[in-house]
Amino acid sequence: MFIRTILLTAITVLLLIFLLIKIVPFLLKKKSFPRKTSLIFATFLSLTAVLFFYQSYFFTFDQTNGTRYKGPVESPTGDYTATSYFKEYGGAAGGVHVWVDITFHDHDNKDKTIYLSDAKGMFSLSWKDDATLSIVNKDEFEDTSTLLNVESDIYHDTGLACQSLIIKDEYENCYANES
Incomplete structure (x- = not known):
């Protein structure tokens, strides 16, 4: 697009x-x-x-045909599972998108994307508590790491998700890269 x-x-x-x-x-x-x-x-x-x-x-987190990257990482109580995916874009001069999907086990295993950014050199997922996911995505030039409450927060590096009319009811807090 x-x-x-x-x-x-x-x-x-x-x-x-x-x-x-x-x-x-x-x-x-x-x-x-x-x-x-x-x-x-x-x-x-x-x-x-x-x-x-x-x-x-009218932005949506429509990421398809991605390759599993890190995870699945289950939350401490087993209510959620975090899985990250990546997909190359733009050919030789392009880059790599990385996103994190959360599976809600108490809601019929519904998946929801909560994080989308360009991939950096270092990436990891870890749970801080049952509903807070730490996403580390950084290199020596940029750090798009964040802590997200999987029930109420999303992150999109360019901020398109924050102004989307389609997904505005799916989150309470939207974060974007400030650099």
Whole structure:
């Protein structure tokens, strides 16, 4: 989804440049206004705006086809199980997403993602008490480690989950990377 947004934005910028080039003769009163180019630009600008709005306010933790990374790690009383997964993105110049799913054993083994970030060099999961999970995800340049109450907290490194209209009822506290 992110790659499509970048591609659509790049096309929109190129169309803007093309439109500006076509408008110069109009401004010099030598040609008629470039209506087709303006319409195409407006269409791509609208699509780009809709896509940015959609990604910002309709974000979900839809992580699929990930590879199990660490875990499962069962909570001290056995009510929850934490499992982390990773998935590469972006090809050679990309990176790796890591996320943590919690299985709620007292709610029909329902899974809920509570953490999503870019993977760092050091990653670990450990329980501080029955409902508090410590997630260590850091390297020498950045630390996105956090303590989360699995019932009420979520973490998303870019903060998209914090402004999502879809998942706002699933948490009380949302944390994002502050750097």
